[in-house]
């Protein structure tokens with residue numbers, strides 16, 4: 001193990017709070033992660049010290065926002081000007097649909113998404129296709145839950161694909177999608193690529209230049225940062241060609257009665273008072289992750305997920321969904337016990353997991369599943385927590401069998 005999770009946990013006071021009088025075993029970081037105290041302190045200090053009502057006049061404010069932008073940009077291999085602060089990942093995707101899609105898509109065009117998308121990377125495209133008369137097409141899944149790139153090729157071969165939008169890591173199956181390859185194929189056919197990196201930026205090194213994607217959306221609250229801030233990365237050349245998403249005086253250099261001259265990106269896409277406190281806290285979360293090292297975070301995730309796959313596979317009546325090589329997420333069902341009941345019963349033992357559709361209802365329909373239970377890991381989790389989970393599941397199965 002490259003990470004000493006026990007030592008690291010000391011940085012996360014919330015993890016020390018018991019659940020149901022038991023030691024908290026938090027296995028739901030794919031939903032939201034905890035903040036280390038250092039990030040919490042940045043937030044608290046900001047609100048305590050700087051009542052920055054006149055933020056636009058405060059040079060310290062704009063400087064720290066720019067520093068935060070640069071920190072977040074360099075974390076993903078981008079420049080500060082390519083980082084747009086949004087309210088979350090969902091809004092980032094909606095910006096691309098609204099500002100890029102409305103201008104660049106017409107009747108007959110195709111938007112390709114995979115079958116495993118989170119609702120946030122599906123519903124904006126549904127609205128857009130209706131509005132402009134374009135259509136949605138899907139990258140199918142292979143039996144193990146990985147992407148069938150032949151189906152992507154078939155869509156690309158029509159010459160109608162303008163956008164391919166895919167998750168980097170599925171929030172249900174853990175599938176790691178082959179982004180660089182998808183981008184290579186999509187670009188060769190003139191399509192733009194959007195990456196929903198909500199589940200990958202927190203867990204694996206992401207380099208937007210190496211992946212060559214045009215847009216990337218992700219969110220702070222899954223990567224040790226606060227809620228209420230997300231990021232849209234856009235290639236500078238692409239952002240420069242886009243109109244604002246939400247218009248206001250703040251996104252314009254000059255406003256006339258009929259026309260306005262828009263600011264350069266990223267200011268063109270940030271019509272509100274800058275989310276300075278959250279941006280600084282996100283930057284602190286990035287520095288924390290960089291301090292641990294993203295290669296170590298990724299290796300820790302791989303170790304835990306392999307261990308979990310091995311341990312859970314031993315349990316009678318438990319079915320795991322998704323490929324072997326994956327992000328730190330495992331969705332499963334237990335024969336004879338509903339997923340919501342599994343989550344509730346584990347919760348009574350201090351083990352926090354999630355059950356339901358995980359904002360991926362079409363994927364569950366595609367797999368003919370009513371719901372799944374999902375465990376997910378982060379840098380503060382350890383193998384012994386997976387042992388406790390596995391023991392608790394074995395007991396649930398035994399009790400359910402006893403009742404038959």
Ligand SMILES: Cc1ncc(COP(=O)(O)O)c(C=O)c1O
Pocket residue numbers: 030031088089090091118120121167169170171196198199218219220230359
């Ligand atoms: C794959 C994926 N995409 C998008 C989102 C939405 O992120 P946000 O909460 O920032 O809107 C999530 C959140 O669960 C997700 O897992």
